[in-house]
Amino acid sequence: MTAWERFADSFFNARVAAEYLPKIIDGFWLTVVLALSIVVSGLAAGLLLALVRSLGVRPLNWLIIFVVDLFRALPPLVIITLLFFGLPAAGMELSGFASTWLALSLVLMAFSEEIFWAGITSVPKGQWEAARSTGLTFLQTLRLVVLPQAIRLTIPPLTNRTIAITKGTALASVVAVQEILGAANAGVSFSFNPTPLTLGALAYLVLFIPVVVFGRWVETRFAWRR
Amino acid sequence: MTRRPIIEAYGIHKHFGQLHVLKGVDLVVAERELVFLIGPSGSGKSTLLRCLNRLEEPSSGTIVVDGIDLLDRRTDINKARQRIGMVFQSFNLFPHMTALGNITLALRKVLGLSRAEAEARGRAALDRVHLSDRADHYPSQLSGGQQQRVAIARAIALEPRVMLFDEPTSALDPELVGGVLAVMRELREDGMTMVVVSHEMGFARAAADRVLFMDNGLVVEEGTPEEIFGAPRHERTRAFISQIERH
Numbered sequence: 165m166t167a168w169e170r171f172a173d174s175f176f177n178a179r180v181a182a183e184y185l186p187k188i189i190d191g192f193w194l195t196v197v198l199a200l201s202i203v204v205s206g207l208a209a210g211l212l213l214a215l216v217r218s219l220g221v222r223p224l225n226w227l228i229i230f231v232v233d234l235f236r237a238l239p240p241l242v243i244i245t246l247l248f249f250g251l252p253a254a255g256m257e258l259s260g261f262a263s264t265w266l267a268l269s270l271v272l273m274a275f276s277e278e279i280f281w282a283g284i285t286s287v288p289k290g291q292w293e294a295a296r297s298t299g300l301t302f303l304q305t306l307r308l309v310v311l312p313q314a315i316r317l318t319i320p321p322l323t324n325r326t327i328a329i330t331k332g333t334a335l336a337s338v339v340a341v342q343e344i345l346g347a348a349n350a351g352v353s354f355s356f357n358p359t360p361l362t363l364g365a366l367a368y369l370v371l372f373i374p375v376v377v378f379g380r381w382v383e384t385r386f387a388w389r390r
Numbered sequence: 391m392t393r394r395p396i397i398e399a400y401g402i403h404k405h406f407g408q409l410h411v412l413k414g415v416d417l418v419v420a421e422r423e424l425v426f427l428i429g430p431s432g433s434g435k436s437t438l439l440r441c442l443n444r445l446e447e448p449s450s451g452t453i454v455v456d457g458i459d460l461l462d463r464r465t466d467i468n469k470a471r472q473r474i475g476m477v478f479q480s481f482n483l484f485p486h487m488t489a490l491g492n493i494t495l496a497l498r499k500v501l502g503l504s505r506a507e508a509e510a511r512g513r514a515a516l517d518r519v520h521l522s523d524r525a526d527h528y529p530s531q532l533s534g535g536q537q538q539r540v541a542i543a544r545a546i547a548l549e550p551r552v553m554l555f556d557e558p559t560s561a562l563d564p565e566l567v568g569g570v571l572a573v574m575r576e577l578r579e580d581g582m583t584m585v586v587v588s589h590e591m592g593f594a595r596a597a598a599d600r601v602l603f604m605d606n607g608l609v610v611e612e613g614t615p616e617e618i619f620g621a622p623r624h625e626r627t628r629a630f631i632s633q634i635e636r637h
Contacts, residue, residue: 293445294482294541298496298548299472308495312486 173357180359184351188363191347194261195371198343199330201265206272206329207322213273214280218306228277235274240332243267248339260339272329279321283314323379331372344368393420396552396583397442402451404437411437412448413607417585419552424584426594426615429604430630435587438604439554442585443474456551472500475545479557481537483529489516489540490525493547501548515547516540519573535566539573546577553577555586589634591619603627 165173217228235243248263258266287310295305337346344367351360397419404412412434419425427435440446441453444460444467453460458470483492490512497508516522519539529537538558545553555574559567571593578584578597588594594601594615601618603611603626611618611627622628 288480288482290478290480290482291484294476294478294484294544295495296468297443297445297471297474297476298544299468299500300496301468304499308499309484313484316486 175358175362177357177359180351180355180357181363184347184355184360185363187342187347187351188344188360188367191342191344191364192367192371194341195333195343195367198261198265198333198336198341199371202268202272202330202333203326205265206269207276207326209269209273210276211280213277214284215306217277217281218284232274232277235270236278238271240267240271240329241335241338243270244335244339260336260341263339264333264336264341268329268332268335271332272326275325275329276322279318279325280314283318284310286317287313320383323382327372327375327379330375331368334368344371393422395419396421397453397455397585399438399442399453400451402438402441402453403449404434404441404446405449411607412441414451415604415607415609417442417602417609419583419585421583422581423599424578424586424597426598426601427585427587427604428589428594428601428618428630428634429610433604434607435604436556439556439585439587442552442554443471443476445476468500472496472548473551475548475550475553477538477541477545477553477555477558479561481529481534481541481561483537483541483544485529488526488528489521489532489543492529492540493544496544497547511547512543515543518546518576519543520569533566534562535569538562538570542570542573542577546582552583552585555584555588557587557589559588559590591615591634595619603630605630 213228213232217225244263244267247258247267248260251258251263284306291309291313292305295309296302300308333343334345336343337349340346342350344364348360348364351363352358395418397417399415399417402412402415402417403410415434415438417425417438427439429435437446441448441451442455442460444453448461451461455470456473458473459465460467460470483489484495487495490509493512493515494503494505494508497503497511498505501508503511513522513525516525519542521536521539521543524532524536524540529540532540538561542558558574559570562570567590571590574584574586574593575597586594586598598615600612601615602609603618603622603624605626611622611624618627619631622631
């Protein structure tokens with residue numbers, strides 16, 4: 165066997181690929197479900213925290229800032245393992261899937277809160293004043309005037325952050341979730357051949373290249389109409 | 391003045407931390423009157439204006455507009471503000487809405503009009519500022535003067551009893567000032583009560599009933615435009631008038 169043949173046999177082994185493709189596809193869909201749940205709950209929680217923060221209640225804002233800084237500082241893997249291996253000691257069991265979902269949602273919540281908040285504060289004070297001077301309430305002004313402008317401003321950083329955090333779903337392989345990486349790792353252990361990892365990498369590309377392209381499209385779609 | 395007062399503000403004080411910006415100002419404006427507030431920057435004229443719709447919360451004093459006690463805790467300020475239109479130096483149009491959208495927002499969400507009713511009224515307001523053909527333009531597609539006229543339309547569409555203007559022409563290029571002043575003049579001719587913070591002396595001379603000169607948080611002098619611009623009594627008024635005349 166030449167070096168090239170050895171390389172091809174290791175990473176592009178057709179027999180191994182055919183055997184483990186179904187598992188990788190299962191892992192693909194699991195990753196999709198996990199990533200979507202994280203995006204929905206993380207962004208919703210982040211927006212909610214930013215809205216609460218805009219009410220300007222001091223003690224509440226200190227609490228929000230503390231929580232946000234906490235989850236921005238902790239490595240996601242630490243949170244996942246704490247939830248998965250730590251909580252059972254306190255009598256609560258979370259599955260690997262639930263631990264990963266919760267951990268990454270909290271991290272996305274923390275980062276997106278900061279991004280939403282930056283967007284809200286970057287809307288000029290005059291916008292608030294003009295809206296309030298016509299009789300709109302605080303909440304109407306927030307919803308109809310400030311948020312639409314704030315969210316446009318936040319789309320690019322939010323898209324980047326969301327992609328970065330959803331790729332963290334690969335960390336779930338550490339807590340025995342058979343998502344793409346978990347399924348690929350299992351395949352490698354059983355077949356003694358790294359080809360399942362190649363399939364895994366391809367699966368990530370199939371999943372995330374459209375997401376990245378979508379992010380680009382969203383950015384142009386939300387640019388100011390001029 | 392035999393007409394009944396529509397704005398009655400007495401003993402208005404405003405502190406910003408250590409800064410005492412308004413030191414007991416009285417302002418009574420009669421219905422259909424046009425009052426000009428002039429004075430150096432930091433004199434408190436804009437702060438006084440902003441107190442009149444409670445964008446700024448006075449530290450003490452009483453303000454009654456069209457019979458509504460603005461500083462009474464039981465007053466629904468959002469309801470009161472429907473009767474008090476305001477126009478800002480920097481226009482503050484909502485950039486994500488068309489000219490018509492800017493105007494109909496409060497008509498729909500505050501007055502509760504249907505979209506069709508709001509749009510009919512919005513188009514009528516745009517017509518009054520001579521911009522009917524710009525209804526579907528976004529603010530970024532309009533000149534500064536057009537933006538300010540849309541902002542005026544946004545305010546008058548709510549049919550306010552009083553209009554407040556906070557330096558409406560100071561952010562405009564000179565050639566765009568005329569159009570905004572013309573619209574203000576037509577409003578005045580239609581009988582709108584107006585309080586204007588501005589240094590447009592030509593406009594004040596032509597249209598104002600009364601000019602108040604403020605300095606250092608107090609009304610120093612008031613009178614007709616002829617009195618204030620032609621024969622100011624106080625030293626500080628004289629110094630200020632000669633300064634803005636040089637520009």
